Amino acid sequence: MKRAVRSRRKVYGQLLKHARRQPHRECCGILAGQDGLITQAFPAKNVAADPVRNYEIAPKEIVRLMGELRKRRLEFLGIYHSHPNWLDTNEPSPKDIALACYSEKIYFIVTPRPYATTPIRAFSIRDGRAMELEIQVLP
Numbered sequence: 006m007k008r009a010v011r012s013r014r015k016v017y018g019q020l021l022k023h024a025r026r027q028p029h030r031e032c033c034g035i036l037a038g039q040d041g042l043i044t045q046a047f048p049a050k051n052v053a054a055d056p057v058r059n060y061e062i063a064p065k066e067i068v069r070l071m072g073e074l075r076k077r078r079l080e081f082l083g084i085y086h087s088h089p090n091w092l093d094t095n096e097p098s099p100k101d102i103a104l105a106c107y108s109e110k111i112y113f114i115v116t117p118r119p120y121a122t123t124p125i126r127a128f129s130i131r132d133g134r135a136m137e138l139e140i141q142v143l144p
């Protein structure tokens with residue numbers, strides 16, 4: 006059985022909107038919430054040298070976002086990014102796996118493709134391996 010993560014429906018909408026606003030490049034941000042339930046997404050700037058193929062959040066922005074979470078009493082639960090619409094999967098790329106540095110966090114990968122059957126997929130990435138998680142969407 007897949008381990009499950011819980012997310013508010015609103016977050017789903019936020020991520021799809023963010024990814025579809027710039028479907029030809031990767032978007033990114035962080036996921037936050039309470040008691041393991043993802044209640045909010047915070048978009049971040051993609052500062053990767055090649056944002057069409059990679060994503061990177063500047064360390065300074067991570068620090069700023071962590072301060073924001075503390076202020077709102079939210080937990081840092083994960084990271085999200087999108088794969089551009091010319092890629093047919095929203096699975097972690099070898100690079101996503103190699104660069105994943107939060108083994109306890111959840112990674113959401115979004116596709117901006119309009120008719121994708123699973124527009125958002127969740128993964129746990131640790132020890133160089135990605136494991137897919139089931140997403141339970143709550144109202």
Ligand SMILES: [Zn+2]
Pocket residue numbers: 086087088096097098101114
């Ligand atoms: Zn990726």
